[in-house]
Amino acid sequence: MIEILELAVRGVPTGCVFALLAVGLVLTYKTSGVFNLAFGAQAYVSAVVFYEVRKEHEWPLLPAALLAIVVIGPLLGLLLDRVLFRHLRTSGSVAKLVTSLGLLVAIPELVRLAFGSESKKNPPPLWYVERTDQWLWPEGSRFVLDAGQVTTILATLVVVAGLGVLFRSTALGLRMRAVVESPRMVELNGINAERVSMVSWMLSSFLAGLSGVLLAPLFASLSPFDFFTLLVAALAATAFGRLSSIPLTLLGGILLGVLQAILAGKLPTDSILANGLRPALPFVVLFALLLFWPGLRSARDAADPLAGVDPPPPPAAASIRTRFLTVGTRAFAVTVSAIGLLLGWFVLDSFWLGLVTSGVILGVIMLSITVITGMGGMISLCQATFAAIGAFTTARVVDSLGMSVIVAIFVGAVVAAAVGGLLALPVLRLEGVYLALATLAFALMFQSVMVPLDWVSGGTTPLRVPRPVIGPVDLAENRAFFVLAAALLALAGALVYVVKRGTTGRFLDALRGSEYAAASVGISATRAKVIAFSLSAGIAGLGGGLLACFYGAANYDQSFNFFYGLVWVVLVVTAGARSVQAAVISGLGFFLIPEFLQRLFEIPGRYVADHPDLPAAVEAVLRTIKPEYSLGVAFILFGFGALTYAKHPEGIIEVQTRAALRKVMGALDRTDRSQPTPATDDARPPDEDPAAPATDDDARRPAPVRTGGAGVP
Amino acid sequence: MTTAPILELVDVSAGYGAFRALFGVSFAVPAGTAVAIVGPNGAGKTTVARVCSGLVQPTSGRVLVDGDDVTGAATHQVARRGVAHAPEGRSVFATLSVEENLTLSFRQAFGRTGTGDGLARAYELFPRLGERRRQLAGSLSGGEQRMLTLARVLVLEPRLLVADELSLGLAPIVTEDVYRTLGRVRAAGTALLIVEQHLDHALAIADEVVVLDRGEVGFVGPAHELGDRAASFLSAHEETV
Numbered sequence: 001m002i003e004i005l006e007l008a009v010r011g012v013p014t015g016c017v018f019a020l021l022a023v024g025l026v027l028t029y030k031t032s033g034v035f036n037l038a039f040g041a042q043a044y045v046s047a048v049v050f051y052e053v054r055k056e057h058e059w060p061l062l063p064a065a066l067l068a069i070v071v072i073g074p075l076l077g078l079l080l081d082r083v084l085f086r087h088l089r090t091s092g093s094v095a096k097l098v099t100s101l102g103l104l105v106a107i108p109e110l111v112r113l114a115f116g117s118e119s120k121k122n123p124p125p126l127w128y129v130e131r132t133d134q135w136l137w138p139e140g141s142r143f144v145l146d147a148g149q150v151t152t153i154l155a156t157l158v159v160v161a162g163l164g165v166l167f168r169s170t171a172l173g174l175r176m177r178a179v180v181e182s183p184r185m186v187e188l189n190g191i192n193a194e195r196v197s198m199v200s201w202m203l204s205s206f207l208a209g210l211s212g213v214l215l216a217p218l219f220a221s222l223s224p225f226d227f228f229t230l231l232v233a234a235l236a237a238t239a240f241g242r243l244s245s246i247p248l249t250l251l252g253g254i255l256l257g258v259l260q261a262i263l264a265g266k267l268p269t270d271s272i273l274a275n276g277l278r279p280a281l282p283f284v285v286l287f288a289l290l291l292f293w294p295g296l297r298s299a300r301d302a303a304d305p306l307a308g309v310d311p312p313p314p315p316a317a318a319s320i321r322t323r324f325l326t327v328g329t330r331a332f333a334v335t336v337s338a339i340g341l342l343l344g345w346f347v348l349d350s351f352w353l354g355l356v357t358s359g360v361i362l363g364v365i366m367l368s369i370t371v372i373t374g375m376g377g378m379i380s381l382c383q384a385t386f387a388a389i390g391a392f393t394t395a396r397v398v399d400s401l402g403m404s405v406i407v408a409i410f411v412g413a414v415v416a417a418a419v420g421g422l423l424a425l426p427v428l429r430l431e432g433v434y435l436a437l438a439t440l441a442f443a444l445m446f447q448s449v450m451v452p453l454d455w456v457s458g459g460t461t462p463l464r465v466p467r468p469v470i471g472p473v474d475l476a477e478n479r480a481f482f483v484l485a486a487a488l489l490a491l492a493g494a495l496v497y498v499v500k501r502g503t504t505g506r507f508l509d510a511l512r513g514s515e516y517a518a519a520s521v522g523i524s525a526t527r528a529k530v531i532a533f534s535l536s537a538g539i540a541g542l543g544g545g546l547l548a549c550f551y552g553a554a555n556y557d558q559s560f561n562f563f564y565g566l567v568w569v570v571l572v573v574t575a576g577a578r579s580v581q582a583a584v585i586s587g588l589g590f591f592l593i594p595e596f597l598q599r600l601f602e603i604p605g606r607y608v609a610d611h612p613d614l615p616a617a618v619e620a621v622l623r624t625i626k627p628e629y630s631l632g633v634a635f636i637l638f639g640f641g642a643l644t645y646a647k648h649p650e651g652i653i654e655v656q657t658r659a660a661l662r663k664v665m666g667a668l669d670r671t672d673r674s675q676p677t678p679a680t681d682d683a684r685p686p687d688e689d690p691a692a693p694a695t696d697d698d699a700r701r702p703a704p705v706r707t708g709g710a711g712v713p
Numbered sequence: 714m715t716t717a718p719i720l721e722l723v724d725v726s727a728g729y730g731a732f733r734a735l736f737g738v739s740f741a742v743p744a745g746t747a748v749a750i751v752g753p754n755g756a757g758k759t760t761v762a763r764v765c766s767g768l769v770q771p772t773s774g775r776v777l778v779d780g781d782d783v784t785g786a787a788t789h790q791v792a793r794r795g796v797a798h799a800p801e802g803r804s805v806f807a808t809l810s811v812e813e814n815l816t817l818s819f820r821q822a823f824g825r826t827g828t829g830d831g832l833a834r835a836y837e838l839f840p841r842l843g844e845r846r847r848q849l850a851g852s853l854s855g856g857e858q859r860m861l862t863l864a865r866v867l868v869l870e871p872r873l874l875v876a877d878e879l880s881l882g883l884a885p886i887v888t889e890d891v892y893r894t895l896g897r898v899r900a901a902g903t904a905l906l907i908v909e910q911h912l913d914h915a916l917a918i919a920d921e922v923v924v925l926d927r928g929e930v931g932f933v934g935p936a937h938e939l940g941d942r943a944a945s946f947l948s949a950h951e952e953t954v
Contacts, residue, residue, distance in 0.1 A: 171817075171820045171825075174816060175817065177808065177809060177813075178813075178817050181807065181808050181809075182806065185800070185804060185806065187788035188768070188788060189789075189792060189817055189818045189822075189865075190789050190793045190822065191817070191821050192789045193789065305800065305803045309763060309768050310729070
């Protein structure tokens with residue numbers, strides 16, 4: 001009993017770490033409505049700044065802490081609010097989540113650009129006393145608290161108490177909560193909603209900075225991944241507090257820490273359970289809480305009653321173009337694809353062909369996001385996991401059953417589809433942000449429990465997957481494999497297109513518009529969504545198997561890390577979640593853009609080398625551009641791309657298509673006046689068409705995710 | 714002394730994105746009077762109300778409050794000039810309690826010291842709200858939510874109250890109550906801009922009536938002049954829609 005108690009006490013400091021992050025998340029959610037997955041990235045910014053001034057410039061503790069926490073933290077919040085979130089105040093929670101995903105991808109890379117990419121070892125602590133100063137507590141026990149733990153516990157308690165006061169008994173706290181529900185109604189009360197949300201962001205970003213500096217010494221070196229993983233672990237505490245109660249969140253965090261400590265002490269150290277479950281515990285708890293914690297799912301966002309003030313989304317390009325243009329667009333798409341194939345076969349050298357083939361295969365995985373997000377209207381953050389399942393299955397089936405590789409890839413797809421269907425059954429009860437979190441928890445559970453297992457991933461050495469041989473064609477040859485990848489992409493694209501145009505696609509369209517209205521005409525939401533989930537997982541599995549086959553091995557960390565899953569979602573959603581060509585383009589872009597950037601960044605260096613007589617200032621400027629920045633800059637571009645999502649939920653490609661279409665149709669209209677003008681989304685005075693539906697305000701309320709097919713070639 | 718009307722719309726056009734809802738609407742609300750905006754579904758009544766409080770910005774034309782041009786001003790700035798807007802439908806903060814809903818409003822209008830008095834007056838007007846002060850506003854019935862909205866705007870004693878379909882969805886007996894209260898507010902010096910689909914209700918309280926038809930002003934004039942002519946026009950129009 002005493003032993004359990006000792007273990008429990010040992011878990012309290014860790015629990016406070018969880019709680020501190022979780023409370024920060026709850027604060028952001030309550031005051032801005034953003035489920036801010038980039039909170040860890042914000043914490044990372046302050047931690048790095050603190051590291052730089054303290055270790056590299058040897059500032060005294062106080063000014064360093066003030067700069068990192070009190071200046072940089074709120075400043076970052078101010079910037080995020082000004083540049084981004086003020087334009088998002090009236091958007092839905094999914095748009096906000098996607099934006100925070102974009103930040104999550106972009107911010108760490110920006111930090112790396114600003115402060116160098118060398119690892120930052122032994123982050124300095126935020127306390128005066130030496131780390132070795134320890135206190136025994138309880139008296140006579142074997143348990144010790146060090147200065148860092150005491151600081152963390154005290155800081156957590158102070159933060160929780162402060163936020164409690166803020167929300168319970170200040171006008172500002174009340175206004176912050178009101179702004180989340182309806183900024184416009186707050187404005188009707190004579191309150192400046194913009195200023196309130198600006199203060200909210202500064203406050204929550206301050207808290208992120210405080211947590212970042214406090215938590216940094218927990219790690220051997222500063223890494224944005226550690227911060228993000230810790231944040232996802234803290235999500236369990238957030239869910240325990242039902243995303244709203246700060247005391248419950250504190251309790252949840254502490255309980256989580258205690259549970260983890262007890263498990264660590266009680267489970268035999270070398271058992272599978274201990275090795276897998278202990279790191280996975282927060283994710284398992286998060287998953288279970290999301291599904292079963294009463295009151296969490298009912299804590300839906302209250303819709304803004306004044307949402308009708310927002311203008312409706314414009315119609316999709318495909319729905320307004322003429323038949324002639326539709327045929328033209330499709331012919332163009334076929335031509336481009338054919339040219340791409342010929343280029344791949346005849347022109348590209350093996351390096352570029354490899355990249356393009358990877359991009360084509362990733363295009364298959366991206367199509368799975370088109371299905372789940374574009375058609376199903378759901379955000380899934382575990383598509384990389386389904387791809388990994390496909391890859392592992394392919395490897396195992398080839399290895400132990402000796403099956404043909406091509407058949408094995410399809411077996412992998414079927415297994416991934418089955419897992420997707422099984423996962424869908426419980427998680428489809430969730431909506432929006434909660435669904436995204438559940439899939440994220442699933443991805444992390446898979447990563448920390450399944451991936452280390454020998455029979456899943458082969459342990460430390462990745463499983464080998466040979467290239468297939470079809471009849472006389474040996475696909476070990478890269479050009480042949482490129483054609484196979486393109487063929488499977490075409491197959492997957494056709495499948496997605498058929499489903500989209502078929503009954504299931506129509507049902508999903510209806511469900512995205514209004515689940516209640518769809519249910520009232522007899523559409524089963526569960527059935528349609530399970531199909532979408534399963535199909536999406538299957539396509540991801542197909543892509544995963546193919547990718548493993550192309551690389552010759554199913555390497556989890558290199559190809560299927562859950563973080564890639566997030567980046568992929570960001571990319572597809574940015575390009576356009578509703579269209580097949582956007583998925584293909586984003587797949588290619590993921591591999592090609594960093595490479596193009598690298599070539600671009602090599603130019604200044606080469607120029608300097610060729611021109612030794614350049615002025616020193618010019619040379620210095622040119623030397624700052626280094627080719628190794630390319631990947632980071634590409635990720636920043638990807639992340640910033642997602643920030644356009646709020647403005648253009650239909651995706652950049654759709655926006656471009658529509659703009660081009662308007663120009664083309666305008667030109668056609670001028671050359672041929674006799675043709676009737678197709679309906680554009682321009683204003684039509686109501687008296688011109690008395691049969692037009694009444695433009696009642698209710699009718700203009702935009703659907704959460706737009707309907708209507710995007711331009712599929 | 715000639716005083717500018719408390720609210721004046723001059724040739725206002727407005728819309729939502731590519732959709733246009735209003736075409737050159739002009740009318741004025743003199744201080745202390747009641748103006749009713751009537752018209753069929755989709756005539757643009759709610760959009761007029763939103764333009765008045767700054768929720769929707771006009772694409773052309775001007776909005777004047779007390780003779781000052783407030784076109785393009787933020788909603789909260791218009792509200793601070795004494796224009797209170799009770800929007801159509803649910804217009805309470807569902808995630809805040811009844812008392813928090815009221816406090817949010819009164820704290821801004823009356824300051825820290827006046828908030829308590831404001832709450833007391835609100836509960837005096839609607840004792841039911843006092844009984845439910847700790848309840849989340851989202852869990853109130855539709856009628857109680859309207860009460861909460863009314864309590865908020867009535868206690869504020871605004872210079873102009875823009876009331877959008879206050880009677881919508883209320884039992885007839887409650888509607889009568891609401892209109893009696895509006896009468897009292899008007900007697901206390903608040904000008905009223907009432908958006909209403911029911912001609913009877915509107916004519917009973919209004920000095921002047923603005924008839925909107927497909928985003929344009931079809932008739933402006935004293936309520937008693939509207940008479941049979943406009944009534945027959947309206948009913949004929951409703952049949953065609």
